[in-house]
Amino acid sequence: xxxxxxAVVVTYLFWIILSGHYTVVLMIIGAISSISVVIIASRxxxxxxxxxxxxxxxxxxxxxxxxxxxxxxxxxxxSRIILSRSLPISPTLINVKANQKTVVGIVTYANxxxxxxxxxxxxxxxxxxxxxxxxxxxxxDVQSGEMDRMxxxxxxxxxx
Amino acid sequence: MEAxxxxxxxxxxxSGGLFCITGMIGLIRFPDLFTRLHGASVTDTxxxxxxxxxxxxxxxxTLVTAKLIIIMGLILLTSPVATHALAQAALxxxxxxxxxxxxxGGHIAGEDE
Amino acid sequence: xxxxxxxxxxxxxxxLAMVRAIxxxxxxxxxxxxxxxxxxxxxxLALIGFVAGRPEFLDIAILYTLLNLIGTLAVLxxxxxxxx
Numbered sequence: 001x002x003x004x005x006x007a008v009v010v011t012y013l014f015w016i017i018l019s020g021h022y023t024v025v026l027m028i029i030g031a032i033s034s035i036s037v038v039i040i041a042s043r044x045x046x047x048x049x050x051x052x053x054x055x056x057x058x059x060x061x062x063x064x065x066x067x068x069x070x071x072x073x074x075x076x077x078x079s080r081i082i083l084s085r086s087l088p089i090s091p092t093l094i095n096v097k098a099n100q101k102t103v104v105g106i107v108t109y110a111n112x113x114x115x116x117x118x119x120x121x122x123x124x125x126x127x128x129x130x131x132x133x134x135x136x137x138x139x140x141d142v143q144s145g146e147m148d149r150m151x152x153x154x155x156x157x158x159x160x
Numbered sequence: 161m162e163a164x165x166x167x168x169x170x171x172x173x174x175s176g177g178l179f180c181i182t183g184m185i186g187l188i189r190f191p192d193l194f195t196r197l198h199g200a201s202v203t204d205t206x207x208x209x210x211x212x213x214x215x216x217x218x219x220x221x222t223l224v225t226a227k228l229i230i231i232m233g234l235i236l237l238t239s240p241v242a243t244h245a246l247a248q249a250a251l252x253x254x255x256x257x258x259x260x261x262x263x264x265g266g267h268i269a270g271e272d273e
Numbered sequence: 274x275x276x277x278x279x280x281x282x283x284x285x286x287x288x289l290a291m292v293r294a295i296x297x298x299x300x301x302x303x304x305x306x307x308x309x310x311x312x313x314x315x316x317x318l319a320l321i322g323f324v325a326g327r328p329e330f331l332d333i334a335i336l337y338t339l340l341n342l343i344g345t346l347a348v349l350x351x352x353x354x355x356x357x
Contacts, residue, residue, distance in 0.1 A: 017223060078199070091192075120244070130264060166275075173276070231338060
């Protein structure tokens with residue numbers, strides 16, 4: 001039930017931001033449409049702990065800044081490779097293990113790998129993620145498991 | 161104050177544009193599909209991010225800023241999904257990456273059959 | 274002025290993406306180039322909105338971001354092996 005209400009609040013905020021008009025009629029229409037959207041979504045069983053992980057927002061406060069810092073670091077690295085004359089790439093495929101407990105955690109980990117330039121998650125099977133990295137150093141960086149540990153912390157113990 | 165903000169958004173917009181061009185140069189220069197994905201991801205993250213930050217600095221605390229943040233969030237959420245789907249579909253279609261080091265021991269996860 | 278400069282940079286990268294879309298040897302290279310084109314189109318929409326002083330363009334940019342994901346996934350779904 002709490003996920004139902006939080007989904008209504010989020011869709012209603014989205015409506016307000018997009019419309020930019022604050023007359024009574026439009027606010028009521030917005031409330032009606034956001035509630036009906038959430039009702040339809042809950043009939044599709046899309047409003048649950050996994051489909052609307054609002055509880056992650058608290059811990060996102062420190063995970064996202066760390067992720068953005070990683071993106072900037074590896075993005076600069078890849079840009080240097082692109083712009084250098086000799087194109088010093090050493091493409092590597094590597095299998096890494098995902099230690100998250102929930103599906104949301106594994107998806108977060110795989111998407112974080114893909115989001116940082118220089119590494120792409122190509123294939124996922126249960127807990128094995130095949131990663132394509134543009135340099136050997138990038139692949140070893142993923143294998144060292146720092147991001148894995150950060151996502152485990154981000155996912156939290158409460159979701160077990 | 162005005163001058164500092166203007167200078168900062170010049171800096172962000174200019175570097176964002178340069179990162180966009182860099183990523184697309186990577187798209188042209190890299191030798192095979194899987195390495196080209198890395199070039200495109202520079203454009204999606206650093207290029208788009210810096211340009212949006214530059215625009216946010218110019219618009220201040222308004223509804224426009226909220227919309228820009230939504231755009232950036234959507235790009236950051238959807239771009240890895242599209243990239244992963246593309247890489248997986250290419251692999252299943254039989255396009256293998258050119259590799260210098262294969263650390264998987266020939267076993268790619270999900271390729272049992 | 275600064276928006277125009279950034280817009281020109283984005284347009285240059287659009288041209289580069291189109292080059293890859295035209296010469297790309299496989300179909301997936303072309304899908305990748307079109308996907309990047311869509312991201313750059315979103316950026317240029319936002320920048321055009323600022324150049325013209327009409328922030329309504331941002332709504333179109335939001336819509337285009339969502340359509341981009343759906344379009345890419347729809348194209349790739351054709352080539353997924355275990356579809357029923």
